Amino acid sequence: MSALKSKAAEAQSGGDARERILAAARKSFASAGFEGAATRQIAAEAGVAQSLLLYHFKSKDALWRAVIDHMFADLNGRMDIAARRARSGTVRERLMSVIRAFIEICSEDADIHRIMTIEGRQPTDRLGWLVEKHLRDNYRAACAMIQEGQALGVVRQGDPTLLYYSFIAIAGTAFSLAPEIELVSERAVAVDPAVIERLITALLFISE
């Protein structure tokens, strides 16, 4: 059976080449953007031939989409868990649960915010695909919570979309712009997730 074959191949040594390519591609796309990333460099970093990259993924575009799928499968899974965990709590508790999860994800892997900002600049078909497949639901759920909080007088008034992007900007930038931050401040900067959480709290909620 093909299932057993691929599993066996994955177990020994060959199958993880695909995942090494995915990991290398994510780094390149995050730092150089889609057009700036070169398939040969990605393949070299993964330790495979460039042709293997296009064997596993049909094209550079398909590779990019696979990277995004891989990234957001983990992200949205953890966000859903965080949302479910605090389902019975207050609006503030529910919001803080997903915010805390998002901060944790950004602190572990800055590539997500990097790719979102680098690809979110111009409206390509890639951006439309990303938004509809992975971002829209997350956005809707967060906005619903924000509006609920605003109706109760807990969350600051204002366009929910702007509040949503403001807290994403704070949490994401602190980690994804680390190279620039360290260069400007001329010292090693270890961003504490708890500090970011406090800033977002001050931004979002009316009373401390």
Added chain:
Amino acid sequence: MSALKSKAAEAQSGGDARERILAAARKSFASAGFEGAATRQIAAEAGVAQSLLLYHFKSKDALWRAVIDHMFADLNGRMDIAARRARSGTVRERLMSVIRAFIEICSEDADIHRIMTIEGRQPTDRLGWLVEKHLRDNYRAACAMIQEGQALGVVRQGDPTLLYYSFIAIAGTAFSLAPEIELVSERAVAVDPAVIERLITALLFISE
């Protein structure tokens, strides 16, 4: 005299080619990054031959630096004016003056934040040059104000560097990520600078 010659050439039709190239290059660098931008496409958008681009600027790298110089000459000039305008006011007034100026700049030209984030990801020699030549002074002045406010109990406690980048992230993202925001929210989003100002105020200062 060469000065008169160049001035005459600038007056008629040829001299503004340089500025058209600069404008086109800024757009390309902002949306595609340094490696993603192509000199031929920049030249085409400026309506000139690609070789003219490398005649006015020695190389693609030199063109990038010229774009940055042109951008930050305006930015830092306006920031200095804003800082000087409120020199005799309270810490809060002085901070709000430069923040208001920064928001205004971001709302007029999203390219600045785009280039800063796209280039700030990996520590290249370009980033080091940008930081030392255009960013460092701005950062130091802002941090000094923040620390002064913290000592007086007006500004929220915490790493000044993080506060600095948080307000930059909010102001910049709201405008530079407009395409993505409109796609996610499925409507036209006109960001009001006054709303951004209110968010940053909530983030930065202790009492409203």
Added chain:
DNA sequence: ACAGCGACTGATCAATTGATCAAGATGGGG
């Protein structure tokens, strides 16, 4: 043992990249 299949590589393609060079335009000063 052998045929078959999936993983993988090296060679190679046309297209595009940044860069260089010779030559043409243009206009002002002698």
Added chain:
DNA sequence: CCCCATCTTGATCAATTGATCAGTCGCTGT
């Protein structure tokens, strides 16, 4: 009038780009 400096263009370079294809290796089922 001509000359010279400046601006501008088209042709062209080697290098790199994403993509394709023929062929090799190693394993599996029969």
